Structures are given as structure tokens and as C-alpha cells.
Amino acid sequence: MLGDGTRCVRGGEHDAHAVGDPVHRGPVLTSTYHLGRPEEADQGADFYARADNPTWREFEAAVGELDGGPCTVFPSGMAAIAAVLRAFTGAGRGVLLPSDGYYVARLLADEELAPLGVPVAYCATAGDWASAIARHRPALVMLETPSNPGLEVCDVAAVAAAAHAAGAVVAVDNTTCTPLGQQPLALGADLVVASDTKALSGHGDLLLGHVSAADPVHHERVRAFRTRGGAIAGPMETWLALRGLGTLDLRLARQAENARALAVALRETPGVHDVRWPGLADDPSHVLARTQMRRWNGILRFTLADAHAVSEFLARTTLVDSATSFGGLRTAADRRARWGDAVPDGLVRLSCGVEDTGDLLADVIGALGG
Numbered sequence: 001m002l003g004d005g006t007r008c009v010r011g012g013e014h015d016a017h018a019v020g021d022p023v024h025r026g027p028v029l030t031s032t033y034h035l036g037r038p039e040e041a042d043q044g045a046d047f048y049a050r051a052d053n054p055t056w057r058e059f060e061a062a063v064g065e066l067d068g069g070p071c072t073v074f075p076s077g078m079a080a081i082a083a084v085l086r087a088f089t090g091a092g093r094g095v096l097l098p099s100d101g102y103y104v105a106r107l108l109a110d111e112e113l114a115p116l117g118v119p120v121a122y123c124a125t126a127g128d129w130a131s132a133i134a135r136h137r138p139a140l141v142m143l144e145t146p147s148n149p150g151l152e153v154c155d156v157a158a159v160a161a162a163a164h165a166a167g168a169v170v171a172v173d174n175t176t177c178t179p180l181g182q183q184p185l186a187l188g189a190d191l192v193v194a195s196d197t198k199a200l201s202g203h204g205d206l207l208l209g210h211v212s213a214a215d216p217v218h219h220e221r222v223r224a225f226r227t228r229g230g231a232i233a234g235p236m237e238t239w240l241a242l243r244g245l246g247t248l249d250l251r252l253a254r255q256a257e258n259a260r261a262l263a264v265a266l267r268e269t270p271g272v273h274d275v276r277w278p279g280l281a282d283d284p285s286h287v288l289a290r291t292q293m294r295r296w297n298g299i300l301r302f303t304l305a306d307a308h309a310v311s312e313f314l315a316r317t318t319l320v321d322s323a324t325s326f327g328g329l330r331t332a333a334d335r336r337a338r339w340g341d342a343v344p345d346g347l348v349r350l351s352c353g354v355e356d357t358g359d360l361l362a363d364v365i366g367a368l369g370g
């Protein structure tokens, strides 16, 4: 197989091209397409842009190849998660979600699905999924590994086997890893969902998401839901994300290098506790993460004494933005308790950018008084 860098640059390219064709195609901005004469019944893929768009197809081909299954693009990670939650649950057909996963997915399940009669149950990412599946008998199991922001992991292959034995569909939120870092479909999951707002597009200038499926029937269900639900991605955002994807391999490599250097240094810094990065050999997540992750990434967490200590750190640093979201070019710190995550007040999720490692290390450790 070709390497990650090559696949990111050339992914989804299969069309023969003629002399004079643009090497880089732009976004196709149209709401409607020429249909031909009424008797020409087969109008092809493109007739109205809620159903399909050539720029989507380019993005979906590239990301679907990386994920290992056909892909459907959505206007945000939450739109992708909402499509899966709505399409694969129903009254009496419940969902089992990580209790420590992305908090808006929990809000969606509790506030929008439960009132429709969808049983909503939770299990901690590092908890006992087999027992929770046996107890709740969900129609859909959603995993997030490593979890955001705790960076706990669960065994995708083992949970998928338990879920399948109980007749459930398994979806994995692969946002933190990207398709280069982890391949949930190859590990046995039925669906991958992701927020491409983060590392996949990688420049912090758009929102986007996608769902990839192992089973073509599931894929068609997701696509039908998108067309009927109407939550569709803009061609401009999709094109920008495709542009960003070309450098994912390079960005991920630098982000992981920065995260490793910072995690090692943070553990030696007074006042910094509970440093977690799954790539560290003695991180509690490492042994399991290593069996199912292909590559590390730039997201780590650590805990300072309290919210005030985080505030002082942010005041002193010059290379770290105080911002939520992650996976971008610029290093960003987010004190997660401000969003209502059930974490200590001083817990910081740090998303390492692509700055030079030495500069970042000096700035961050200096700002922490180390």
C-alpha cells in the first residue's frame, strides 16, 4: 500500500484527465444541474445539490479510501453524529454512548432522542462495555477512543464483537485520531463518524464532518438521511477540507512530535499533574492504544491546581491560544470545565500545533514557571 503522505495527496483521484484539464479543480457552486430533455430519464448523479455535488464526491472518495469504506460528508461533526443517532435508533431501539465522550453528543441523545422514546444509556470509555451492552441491549453502540478530553481508550475490536453478538450497530467517533491514526472499520466497527473541523481539515477555518460505513446498506441509509434531513455541507467548505487533507500526514507528524516533547517535559514541571498522552510508554492508555492506533497525534491533557492557575498560564504564554477545538496549525489550550465536562477545574486539553518543537517547549514550560 502507498504511504500516508501519498494517499493524503492523491486520494480519491481516479478520473482520466484530458490535456488542459485543471490539475486542481475548484469547488462546484451550483444548486441545480442541466437535466436534458424530459424523455432522458436517467439524469445521472447530479440533478439538485441537496442530493449530490461533484466536490462532495471528490472529498468522499479521498476520505472513504482512507477510512476503508464509502463516505458521506456532513456540514459538521455533530451533523454526522446526529445522522447516525437518528438513522440507527428509534422508539424502543436505544443507544449506548460513552459517558466521557464529546458532550454535545450526550446532549443530543438526552434532549432530542430520549423524548422520542429512544432509550439512552452510558458507559465510561475505560469501563465494562460488554456488561453495559448485555444490560441495555442497545440498537446502536457509539464509541470514542481516545475520548475527548479524557484520552481514555477502549478496545474497539472487543466492543464491536460484543455489540454484534447482541445485534447492535457499532459507530466510532474517530475525530481525535483521523483515519491515519486509527481505522475503526478494519477493527470491526460498522460506522466511523468524525468532526473534520479538527485535524483532518486542519486549519481551523471551517466546520465539516463525515460518516464512513463498512456495509453499503448502512452507507445508503446515511445518504438517504442526509438528503431528506437537508443538513448538507457547503461545496466551498468541502473543497477547503480536501485542500487541507493533502497535508494531514505532515501536520500529524509535527503535532505528535510536539505532543511527545511537551508531555515528557510537563511531567517534570512542578505544579503540573496527571499528564496524559497515549503515546507515552507508561500512559495508562498506551498498551491498548498501541494495539489499535497506527499513529499518535497532538492532543494531550494535564491538570493545574485550579482555574486561576490555568488563567495565569494563558496570560504568560505567547504561542498558545486560549481556544476550544483542536487539531489546527496553532497550539491551543482549552480548560474543559468551562464547558461543563465532568473534569477537574484545572484540567487543560492542549492541542499541539505545527510550531517548531523547541519554541513551543520553551514557551509552554516557561509560562508554567518551569
Ligand SMILES: *Cc1c(COP(=O)(O)O)cnc(C)c1O
Pocket: 076, 077, 078, 079, 102, 144, 148, 173, 175, 176, 194, 195, 196, 197, 198, 207, 208, 209
Ligand atoms: C468537535 C467534536 C465533535 C463535533 O464536531 P463539530 O464539527 O464541532 O460539529 C464531535 N466529536 C468529537 C470527538 C469532537 O472533538
